[in-house]
Amino acid sequence: MSSPTSGNQETPQERPPRAPRSPASALFRRLFLFNGLVFATGLTTLALSPATVSSPVLLNELPILAVGLAAMLTANALVLRTSLAPLGALTVLMERVDLVRSSDRIPSSGNGDLVNLLDTFNAMLDRLEAERSSSAAHALAAQEGERQRIARELHDEIGQSLTAVLLTLKRVVDRAPEELRDELCAAQETVRASLDEVRRVARRLRPGPLEDLGLISAMNSLATDFSALSGATVTRLLDSRLPQVSGDTELVIYRIAQECLTNIARHARASRVELSLRAEGGAVVLRITDDGVGGPIREGAGIRGMRERAMLIGADLDIESAPTRGTRVRLTVPIPEPVRQPIPDTAGPVADDP
Structure with a gap:
């Protein structure tokens, strides 16, 4: 005989959770x-x-x-x-607040009833910074891919075409009459200069020394090209015993140094430039200083791009400029601490005494 309470026993309805107080x-x-x-x-x-x-x-x-x-x-x-x-x-x-420059937050401890509001605002900033960092990473990756594609086309298509024209002109100069050789030689030099310029543009778009020889060699090549282009003297303080960093970090350091030297060549009218890359404490520090005209900093697309690149690797970018005192750029890249692997226990289990 079944119990009267068995069978379709009704259970009390669960109360919905009370909404938190705003x-x-x-x-x-x-x-x-x-x-x-x-x-x-x-x-x-x-x-x-x-x-x-x-x-x-x-x-x-x-x-x-x-x-x-x-x-x-x-x-x-x-x-x-x-x-x-x-x-x-x-x-x-x-x-x-600037999602590129810094990660300022309001401490929410000890603020009474506004703790929830401040925590929500800080969480919103964290979410916006993460979204901007992700979108910037995708944009910069697409930019690097496009640069490599253009560099390959310049080298493989335009470079090869100019080389073929140069070889053809050389054969023509050898068979041309004397009165035409001067003009053909001038055309040959123009084509050779254009070929050199195409190669320089391709190197700027795709840093071959960075991929093949490493960061220090790429920085030396960058300084050499800048000195030949601008005529300024470059003092290099490059530490060859830098700690190991990722390929993305090396690319960010190279691109920021490249953008700085490009700005110096275009705007600073500097005669001396110092390029320094050293390990200081727990960070890799890039410094670029010049003796140019200096002045107020106008943050256009170039500096904005530098800050976005620094943000991608968690680096701190500081730019100081004063009239007639030149400009100083400092990039501080923190070095992540190596993860210590636990030492395996090779002694094996200890047998119990008989």
């Missing part, structure tokens, strides 16, 4: 309760104290009312100032 409602409740407590305290004090209020109010009663009102206003102002103080820091951060 920061606005929490702050309103706190201020409402505190103001109510202040007014209740003042009313109780007035009711239990020997002080009385006449109608109309006498002159000797005005100081008592003024003191009570001042005490309530002071307490109310203190709680409002304490509760709303983080909003000022939040406003300042919202005005200066």
Whole structure:
């Protein structure tokens, strides 16, 4: 015989989880309760104290009312100032925040009812920085791929075509009459100069020394090309014993150095440049300084691209420039600590005594 409670036994419906209280409602409740407590305290004090209020109010009663009102206003102002103080820091951060330059955050500890708001704002900045970093990584990867494609086409198609023209002109010069040789030689030199320029452009687009010989050789080649192009003297302080970094990090360092030297050649009118790449503490530091005209920094596409590249590898880019004192660029790339592998236990299990 079955129990009357067996079979289709009804279970009580689970209550939906209560929605968390919003920061606005929490702050309103706190201020409402505190103001109510202040007014209740003042009313109780007035009711239990020997002080009385006449109608109309006498002159000797005005100081008592003024003191009570001042005490309530002071307490109310203190709680409002304490509760709303983080909003000022939040406003300042919202005005200066830059997802490329830095990762400023507001400490949310000890801010009462606004902790949830500040945590949400910090989480929003983290999410936006992650999304921008991801999109910048895809854009820069596409840019590097396009540069390599253009460099291959310049080398394989235009370079080969110019080489064929150069060889043809050489055969023509050998068989040409004397009165035409000067003009043909001039054309031959023009084609040779164009071929050299195509090769230089291809090297700038695709850093062959970086892929084949490493970062230090690529930096030396970059400094040599810059000195030949601009006529400025380049002092090289390149440490050949740099710690091992990833290929992406080496490419970022090379591209930032390339952009800096390009800007110096175009705008600085410098006669001396110092290119330094060394290990300092737990970081690899790239410094590029010049004695050019300096002046205010206008952050165009070039500097913006440098900051985006630095952001991809977690590096810090600092640019200082003063009129007639040149420009100093410093890139600090942190070196990740190596992960220590646990030492395997090769002793094996210990046998129990018989």
